[in-house]
Amino acid sequence: xxxxxxxxxxxxxxxxxxxxxxxxxxxxxxxxxxxxxxxxxxxxxxxxxxxxxxxxxxxxxxxxxxxxxxxxxxxxxxxxxxxxxxxxxxxxxxxxxxxxxxxxxxxxxxxxxxxxxxxxxxxxxxxxxxxxxxxxxxxxxxxxxxxxxxxxxxxxxxxxxxxxxxxxxxxxxxxxxxxxxxxxxxxxxxxxxxxxxxxxxxxxxxxxxxxxxxxxxxxxxxxxxxxxxxxxxxxxxxxxxxxxxxxxxxxxxxxxxxxxxxxxxxxxxxxx
Numbered sequence: 001x002x003x004x005x006x007x008x009x010x011x012x013x014x015x016x017x018x019x020x021x022x023x024x025x026x027x028x029x030x031x032x033x034x035x036x037x038x039x040x041x042x043x044x045x046x047x048x049x050x051x052x053x054x055x056x057x058x059x060x061x062x063x064x065x066x067x068x069x070x071x072x073x074x075x076x077x078x079x080x081x082x083x084x085x086x087x088x089x090x091x092x093x094x095x096x097x098x099x100x101x102x103x104x105x106x107x108x109x110x111x112x113x114x115x116x117x118x119x120x121x122x123x124x125x126x127x128x129x130x131x132x133x134x135x136x137x138x139x140x141x142x143x144x145x146x147x148x149x150x151x152x153x154x155x156x157x158x159x160x161x162x163x164x165x166x167x168x169x170x171x172x173x174x175x176x177x178x179x180x181x182x183x184x185x186x187x188x189x190x191x192x193x194x195x196x197x198x199x200x201x202x203x204x205x206x207x208x209x210x211x212x213x214x215x216x217x218x219x220x221x222x223x224x225x226x227x228x229x230x231x232x233x234x235x236x237x238x239x240x241x242x243x244x245x246x247x248x249x250x251x252x253x254x255x256x257x258x259x260x261x262x263x264x265x266x267x268x269x270x271x272x
Contacts, residue, residue: 099224
């Protein structure tokens with residue numbers, strides 16, 4: 001039998017992130033629904049079944065889950081992951097024009113809460129999971145150290161951010177979250193806003209200000225920060241540090257143009 005509960009405890013003891021634990025548990029549950037033990041033939045068949053149902057990236061995530069389980073059980077196992085095509089462009093990032101339309105609209109409507117939420121992400125490059133931990137006192141300290149996976153990451157808060165969201169900060173106590181729940185049920189007010197809650201708020205903003213929904217997701221503002229930073233300061237190593245990437249290879253994607261920009265470049269150059 002597959003020891004799912006023991007595997008769950010093992011992963012938490014390994015200090016894996018909550019999202020990673022949930023992803024690996026999903027993978028091992030899918031495996032356990034088909035097989036009672038981990039063997040190479042079962043593993044290979046599981047891979048084949050996944051390849052017929054889901055995208056290569058998802059296949060590799062599920063295979064990683066089983067490999068992690070093998071490590072937990074000291075089961076010797078190797079298998080090749082699926083090669084995924086290397087991205088040659090980056091898309092689904094909110095553009096400068098869309099960002100300005102969003103922030104101008106929020107300001108004009110006096111929505112200082114959502115304006116502060118958007119600015120916090122767009123001017124720091126934080127992941128939503130990191131931003132949920134930020135309190136007013138952190139901003140006035142100028143920086144905060146956050147533990148991410150195996151290392152500490154320093155997040156800096158630019159002076160322009162504090163200036164832009166000062167009307168909202170003035171309504172908070174020092175220990176209040178910046179991404180606090182302002183509109184939920186009374187027992188939820190004041191708590192840190194959930195990722196799902198913020199995503200729902202972004203969907204409403206997208207509809208209100210005429211912005212495509214695919215670029216209005218919490219992680220889009222992290223991408224926006226990276227793209228704007230690299231345009232103004234072409235220092236990929238510094239950007240990798242600021243984003244908390246373990247390797248500049250991950251950060252290289254922000255040096256690439258969008259698919260639309262690439263097509264425009266080809267259209268303007270190819271005149272023969």
